[in-house]
Amino acid sequence: xxxxxxxxxxxxxxxxxxxxxxxxxxxxxxxxxxxxxxxxxxxxxxxxxxxxxxxxxxxxxxxxxxxxxxxxxxxx
Numbered sequence: 001x002x003x004x005x006x007x008x009x010x011x012x013x014x015x016x017x018x019x020x021x022x023x024x025x026x027x028x029x030x031x032x033x034x035x036x037x038x039x040x041x042x043x044x045x046x047x048x049x050x051x052x053x054x055x056x057x058x059x060x061x062x063x064x065x066x067x068x069x070x071x072x073x074x075x076x
Contacts, residue, residue, distance in 0.1 A: 019034075035047070
């Protein structure tokens with residue numbers, strides 16, 4: 001797995017999210033991603049780092065990254 005950077009990522013279903021931090025679960029010591037939705041109520045979420053980085057089946061039926069880094073700001 002490559003090093004994750006803070007910044008904006010596009011989810012394979014189309015929405016954008018900001019990766020805020022890589023944190024450690026205090027009980028399991030598992031690495032988690034802390035991220036914020038860049039739409040709607042802009043909720044803050046956590047997800048295991050393995051899920052963030054995994055390959056999933058895209059809308060077109062082909063393998064794709066769940067989240068793809070797009071930079072430090074939302075694309076126009």
